[in-house]
Structures are given as C-alpha cells and as structure tokens.
Amino acid sequence: MAKLVINVDGSRHAVKAAGDTPLLYVLQDELGLTGPRFGCGLSQCGACTVQVNGKAIRSCVTPVVGVAGKKISTLQGQGTAEKPSALQKAFIDHQAAQCGYCTNGMIMAADAFLKKTPNPTEAEIKKAMNPWLCRCGTHYRIVAAIKDAAKAMS
Amino acid sequence: MPETATPPSGLSRRHFLAGTGAMFVALTLPRLLEPKSAFGAIESGKIGPPTVNATLLDSWLAIGGDGLVTVHTGKVELGTGVLTTTMQLAADELDVAIANIRVIEGDTWVTPDQSYTAGSQSNKVQYGLTGGLRQAAAEARLALLNMASAQLGVPADQLTVTDGVVSGGGQKVSYAQLIGNRTFDLAITGKAVPKTFQQYKVVGTSVPRVEVPAKALGEFEYVQYVKVPGMVHARVVRPPTLDSKLVKVIGFPHHRKPAGLVAVVAKGSFVAVVAEQEYQAIQAAEALQLQWNTAPLPSFDNLYNDLRTLSPTTDRVLIDTKDVDGALANAATKVEATYYHPIQMHGSMGTSCAVASVEGQTATVWSGTQGVYQLRGAIATALGFPTPNVHVVYTEGSGCYGLNGADNVSLDAAVISQQVGKPVRLQYSRADEHKWENFGQPYVHSMHGGLDANGNVSVWDFVAYTASRGGRPGPPANLPTGVMMGFTESPLAASPPPTPTQKPNTVDNSNSGPSYVIPSQRLVSHSGPHAFMAGPLRSPNRIQNTWANESFMDELAHAAGADAVAFRLKHLADQRLIDVINLSAKMAKWETRPSASKIGGGRYKTGRGMAAMVYEGDNGYNSAVFQVTVDTQTGKVVVDKVWTAQDCGPVLNPDGMKAQAEGCLMQTISRALIEEVKWKTDGITSVDWETYPVIRFNAMPETFEFQAINRPDVTVMGAGEVLITNGPAAIANAIFDATGVRLRQLPMTPARVLAALKA
Ligand code: FES
Ligand code: FES
Numbered sequence: 001m002a003k004l005v006i007n008v009d010g011s012r013h014a015v016k017a018a019g020d021t022p023l024l025y026v027l028q029d030e031l032g033l034t035g036p037r038f039g040c041g042l043s044q045c046g047a048c049t050v051q052v053n054g055k056a057i058r059s060c061v062t063p064v065v066g067v068a069g070k071k072i073s074t075l076q077g078q079g080t081a082e083k084p085s086a087l088q089k090a091f092i093d094h095q096a097a098q099c100g101y102c103t104n105g106m107i108m109a110a111d112a113f114l115k116k117t118p119n120p121t122e123a124e125i126k127k128a129m130n131p132w133l134c135r136c137g138t139h140y141r142i143v144a145a146i147k148d149a150a151k152a153m154s
Numbered sequence: 155m156p157e158t159a160t161p162p163s164g165l166s167r168r169h170f171l172a173g174t175g176a177m178f179v180a181l182t183l184p185r186l187l188e189p190k191s192a193f194g195a196i197e198s199g200k201i202g203p204p205t206v207n208a209t210l211l212d213s214w215l216a217i218g219g220d221g222l223v224t225v226h227t228g229k230v231e232l233g234t235g236v237l238t239t240t241m242q243l244a245a246d247e248l249d250v251a252i253a254n255i256r257v258i259e260g261d262t263w264v265t266p267d268q269s270y271t272a273g274s275q276s277n278k279v280q281y282g283l284t285g286g287l288r289q290a291a292a293e294a295r296l297a298l299l300n301m302a303s304a305q306l307g308v309p310a311d312q313l314t315v316t317d318g319v320v321s322g323g324g325q326k327v328s329y330a331q332l333i334g335n336r337t338f339d340l341a342i343t344g345k346a347v348p349k350t351f352q353q354y355k356v357v358g359t360s361v362p363r364v365e366v367p368a369k370a371l372g373e374f375e376y377v378q379y380v381k382v383p384g385m386v387h388a389r390v391v392r393p394p395t396l397d398s399k400l401v402k403v404i405g406f407p408h409h410r411k412p413a414g415l416v417a418v419v420a421k422g423s424f425v426a427v428v429a430e431q432e433y434q435a436i437q438a439a440e441a442l443q444l445q446w447n448t449a450p451l452p453s454f455d456n457l458y459n460d461l462r463t464l465s466p467t468t469d470r471v472l473i474d475t476k477d478v479d480g481a482l483a484n485a486a487t488k489v490e491a492t493y494y495h496p497i498q499m500h501g502s503m504g505t506s507c508a509v510a511s512v513e514g515q516t517a518t519v520w521s522g523t524q525g526v527y528q529l530r531g532a533i534a535t536a537l538g539f540p541t542p543n544v545h546v547v548y549t550e551g552s553g554c555y556g557l558n559g560a561d562n563v564s565l566d567a568a569v570i571s572q573q574v575g576k577p578v579r580l581q582y583s584r585a586d587e588h589k590w591e592n593f594g595q596p597y598v599h600s601m602h603g604g605l606d607a608n609g610n611v612s613v614w615d616f617v618a619y620t621a622s623r624g625g626r627p628g629p630p631a632n633l634p635t636g637v638m639m640g641f642t643e644s645p646l647a648a649s650p651p652p653t654p655t656q657k658p659n660t661v662d663n664s665n666s667g668p669s670y671v672i673p674s675q676r677l678v679s680h681s682g683p684h685a686f687m688a689g690p691l692r693s694p695n696r697i698q699n700t701w702a703n704e705s706f707m708d709e710l711a712h713a714a715g716a717d718a719v720a721f722r723l724k725h726l727a728d729q730r731l732i733d734v735i736n737l738s739a740k741m742a743k744w745e746t747r748p749s750a751s752k753i754g755g756g757r758y759k760t761g762r763g764m765a766a767m768v769y770e771g772d773n774g775y776n777s778a779v780f781q782v783t784v785d786t787q788t789g790k791v792v793v794d795k796v797w798t799a800q801d802c803g804p805v806l807n808p809d810g811m812k813a814q815a816e817g818c819l820m821q822t823i824s825r826a827l828i829e830e831v832k833w834k835t836d837g838i839t840s841v842d843w844e845t846y847p848v849i850r851f852n853a854m855p856e857t858f859e860f861q862a863i864n865r866p867d868v869t870v871m872g873a874g875e876v877l878i879t880n881g882p883a884a885i886a887n888a889i890f891d892a893t894g895v896r897l898r899q900l901p902m903t904p905a906r907v908l909a910a911l912k913a
Contacts, residue, residue, distance in 0.1 A: 099233030099553030100369030137820030
C-alpha cells in the first residue's frame, strides 16, 4: 500500500497511522501540532477544527485518508508571534481566551467564515459561530475579536 | 522519512522538537531544591522533598544571574488570569518588570503547598499580608535592599529600585549582581512590610494575560500535548454504573488482538486498554468485551424525594435562635416554599488528560489538577509509594471550574503506567468526561418565613437536603477510579454537636445564611450518601443555597407588597452589600415597584429581577439585575440584559475581573436555564453535548454592564464566583416579575416554564 501523505500548512508529511484514523490524532500525535485539539470526537464542539481547502472541518471525525492531496491548514499556520494573523491579533487584543481550549476552533471557523462574509453584522457572527462551543463563557470577547478582525481584513 | 524532517511552516524549531520528544520538563531545578540535598537519605534523583518549606524565602522565589525572577506558586492558572495577577504582585513588590518574571506553578518538587487553586481563594491568599507570595516578595525586597546598602554604603531607606536595579548615593547595583544564581538562605521573618495597594503601580491595571498570545497562536502546551519518550496511549473502559462490579474480562471478538495493543489493565472494576497509538487505544477500548454485574442507580424521577429521606445523614445546625417555631406561629404573614436544584456538571471543553511515567518506585505525573500535593497523596496511596516518590507537575488543561476529571485521569494514568511499565498518556472520551466527573450536588431547600405587622422579615427557617460522595483527593476513593479499584471510601461525616457556631445574621462559608438582618433564624442542613461522585463545581453549595435564599427573599418581598430592591435594603446592615445593590439598581435604572405589578399583555412578557449576596460571608460582594423575556407560548426564557456591580476589595486587574464576570454570566444562564444531569437506572444518559447541552452564542444577552467598586484599603476577595452565584435566583425573580409565576425548580426549561404558566 502506498504511503499516505498529507499536506499541512504547506509541508508534506508521511502518515504512519492507518487511513481510517481521524486526522486530529495524526496532527496532534504524529506531527506534534498544538492547534487542533480533542474536545468530543463527535463533531459537536469544534475544538478540533482545521481547514481543508479553505473550508472549516472537524478533524476528529475526518479520516486522514480522505484529506490526502488536499490543502490542510491549522491554527499554527495562520501566523506567528511576530506576524500573527488578523484574527490571532484580535483575539490577543481582546483577551478572547480564558482556558483557550476552544480558541483553535473559534479562530479557524471565524477565518473560514470571514472569507465568505467579509463584513458581517454582529448577528451574523453569532449565527455563524453558534456551532462552536466555549465552556468558559468567553463569547463576548470572541464576537468582539471577530468583528475587529473583519475590519482589519477588509 | 524525509517528509517529517522539516517543521511545517509556522512552527518554531522548539515546537517541532517538542512534538517529537520530551517536552518541557524543568530539569534545571534551583539548587536549593535539588532533591538529593533536600531529602538526604534517598539515593535516587527521582525522589523529591516531602514538603517545600513555605517558611523559607528560597521556596518562593529565586533570582537568576540574568536578573530574571522566578516565582514559585501553588496557585495555578486555570484560565482565570491568576498567573498574571501573581506576576503583577511580584513585579510591584520587587520593582521588577513583568517581562523579567517567570513563574513555576504547582510542582511538588518546587512550589510551596498552598492547597487547592479553588474557592476564589487564589488572589486572596497570594495578596494576603502574611503567608503568601506578597509577604515572601516583600521579605526578598528587604533582604536585597539590605545587601545593596552594605555594598553601596548607603542606608537602605535612601535606596530606590527600578526594574531590578537598586540606586542610591549616585551608585547602582542590580539584583542579579547582589544575589544572581545564589540562594537567600533566609527564613521569612514577618518583619518586612509589604507595599500598600496605593503604592502599587502594576497591580490595579489591566495587564494583558501573559499566556493568551500562546493560546491564540496555537502554541500553548496544554497537558493534552505533553509527550515523553516511549509514551504509549491508554483509554479507560468504564462500568455501567459506579458500583457495578467487573465479573470478567471476556476479551476481543474472535480472539483477535487489536492493532497496536500493548496491554489490557484491570484492577478491581477499573479497566483500561493501552496501545501504541491513541486511535488504536480508542478502537481497542470499543472492541473489548467485559462482563459486569450492574448495580442499578436510584430512580431519576425520585431524586428530590430521596434527598429528603436519605439515611443516615450528616446533620448540621448552623444557626438557631431557639425561638423560630414561636416566631413562625406569631408571624403576621407566613410564606413557605420549596426549591429544587439538580445535579450539574463541570463539562470541561477539553476532556481531561494526564501523562504519567512510573519507573520502579517513582512516578512523575503531568496533570491539570487544582492541587498537586493532594493529588500526590492519592497517587502515592494507589501506587503503594511513599508520598515523596511521586512528583506531580501542574500543566494547564481545559478550564475546569472545580473538580472536573483532571485528578481522576491523573490517578488513572499513574496506575496504568505502573501496570505496563511505560510512560502513559490518557485522554478521556467525551462520555468518560461527562459521566465520570465529580458532579455538583443536588439540593432541596424547604423554606419557611414570616413577616411582622410592619412587613419586615421576622423569622427565617431554612432546611437544606443534599447528598454527596467522594470529593477532592487525598483518599483515592474520593474519585471514581478509586472506588472502582476498591479503595475504602471515607465514611459519612459525623454530625457536629448541635451547638450552632454561627451567630444570627451571619453568612457561613457556604452561603447557607441569608445576608439579611432577621431576628429569628434557624438554619439546618442534612447531607446523605449518594449514588454519584460529587465535588466542588464553581460556587459549590453557595449557588444552590443562594438560589433558595434569594428566591425566597423575593417571595417575602412580594408577600409584603414591597419593591425587591427596597425590601432587601431595609433588611441590610452591611454597607458594602448595600453599595453594590444600589449601584446595580442605578445601572439598571431600576423602577421601584413591587414585582409582577406591571405584567404586560401579549405573547412575550418582559420583567426584571435581582439577587445579591456576600460570597462565603467575607469573600466578595455582588448584586445583579437580570431582564428576561418569556415566550408564554413556548415557555422559552431569553435573558436580554444584565447589569451587575461587585466589590471584591482592591481591583487587581480590571479587565481580568470583567472577563471573569462575563464567564460567570454565560455559565449562570446556562445552569439556570439548561443544565441538568440525567440518568436511567442502568447508567447516566448525559453523555455528550447533545444530551447535556450548554449555552451557545445565540443566548448571549444583548447587553451586559459590569462595574466594580474598587477598595484599595481592604483585603483582596475572590472575583471568580460571585456573579455566577446570583444568576439562577435573579432569573427566577425576573420571570416572576414578567409573568407573576414563580419557578422553583432548576433548570427553568421551556417545559417547566410552560407547565408553571398553565398551572
Ligand atoms: S473534537 Fe471535533 S467537534 Fe469536538
Ligand atoms: S476559553 Fe475555555 S472553552 Fe472557551
């Protein structure tokens, strides 16, 4: 069987795990990435969100074999401490994280959303983000950060 | 494989390495804590000191040759901002820039035992005049000034410090030059006087939280990401119910060994599988066949009856003025009501995770625990090791809000690692987390009260019924895993002698007492055994008691035909509570009138309600006004607007305090309107976010206004649990104002609201 190779944040990686392994475990355990994370494994919370070809998907229920040859991007590919993305910067400016466990999903989802909806209203942001859970109650800051990032990006 | 030899773009080399090898184990311990010298007789370098002596200055902080100050704290960052407020304190007391401060949090080899990071105690303890970091840092500063004085020949009181450089008499010497890389070798004397809050420059400002950038960049190293060489992955397989017994391990279907399987571990009724890869462990756990002897759970529908009839119980008489029965008989108006609070869960966003490495007679455990020392004791007992042989290193996980699965998963990982002889990483499934945490306690409150002829509350009779089991470690059987392994559970606490220690009109540390001045009072609680593990959940017992007290006070106000704010104020003596109530009423433009005196027509009815309390009697004041709209056709309640005022003494970090209030707001609405753990006799049915939903973006109140009264001249109080405590009663009081219908059972779901409207 040919080795499975995935393309993550612009780099290629040979996958050791079996093809039916959810992408999340490959990113976290094999690649050592610290963006996507396990929250439920059930496509309910969004903590594991990454983008595949620009679309926000839940890596906990996405078999790695299905994303071979596609462009996978993660939170760490968004920006760096020196050059954070507009969303990362807005999340830092608004202190839009308590424990921050949900932050990965929030930023990756918001990024995909803002690409489609560059000038969203507050109601549109809340609606778009509704499927992503935050247990700490950081919602006000997350909405404010997305609003600011939208302005910065437009 | 060449593909994995290059870090993906955006990843630093450090992280790339971190992802493939040992993570960040602090092997460069300060010399004073070098385990061997601290614990002479033991040869192995893997055994730590039995305790870190909190009376020694070196236990609290160290200054490096590079001028960096390393602070050791037993109060850890849980996502609440404590790390930053701790650094603010050190910066001000030592006159060092925040950028030059490092913190080691919760490490049984390094940090003093400051008990749990819980109960809104962290800042209160660290900022206390004695016994915490504030005193230690003041002692360090005094010692450094004395050294500088000797070296420069300038009296200490003529020296000034800026960014770790002491100046005086036209000369300068830095902290690094004075003591860099050396120990103080001083006991904490109590002679150094900490600065006042008026003198602080960094404390009191909105310093951004130091770890937020890493969290937003995806660079933060949660406990979920700890990796050690040779690590394998485990998954637990839980019994149907807590008291079920494992009859036998049947094995895997068709005797086929799952891919990557390392071992199946069974100890009593504790079962886990271990595999090379995480997903292999998950699949093996799903495939493993076990035979259980299922112990049925009590009926869900009977919960509240059971609470009232449990036996035996721990009975506590908190206050008894011994004239309550007579006062009730003589009251001009009598009011009685019963309130019901369900079992609720912490429901951390990330499932709990730990990494444990047991080698021979020693163990290292990376854990998101709130109490490294207490967990160390539980793990040592379970492994059969002396306590110092277990090294617990705090590593932040998902927000916990109390005793989530963090301690239990650490115990699990340690036991599994001992069994397989390899380092083990264990992260729970969503159902493992939902079903097997130590839940918040259910309550029934039976309340009786009376008004005198002037409409004042003359008598207050409070009986609380609850149930509990287990709790925080120490004993392993305080956690579900300890029970499954067959450790002995702590017996029900004996009832204390019925001599109440509380004076009338005082609030005890569980907010049983109302905050009001009432001449005749009796407060009694009964706590019985439980089928579920229980443990502190943000505002433990305090939210339940306040739900009853602040609902009942509102019912008394209504019986008196009085305005809810004015009625509370006339029963209050505590000026700080009066001040926050007045401020919140002003913020809300509170209209003075009895509740439910202005019920609108139409399908949607809007009303406002309030609740106020002093947390634990001395740990923070909050008053909150909630405005809600009730859809009388569906029973759905929407919280529209919230105004809240609080007084937690000196404000350490205004933005941080506000962030805590926002979190409290979302959680309190969630707990008031949505959350309830459910079960059938053969198991808990709240197993994920569909069966135990929580609040989302679509339920954010459109307005949230927050104000803090800053009091720099009094002691620091907790700010993380005050607003959450008032929410359920304030919402019920607002629903009453909107509709004239009183809700007495949480959560106030559409079905319950509709039933009450139709009754
Ligand atoms: S972890 Fe993937 S949606 Fe929750
Ligand atoms: S910040 Fe903790 S879950 Fe969102």
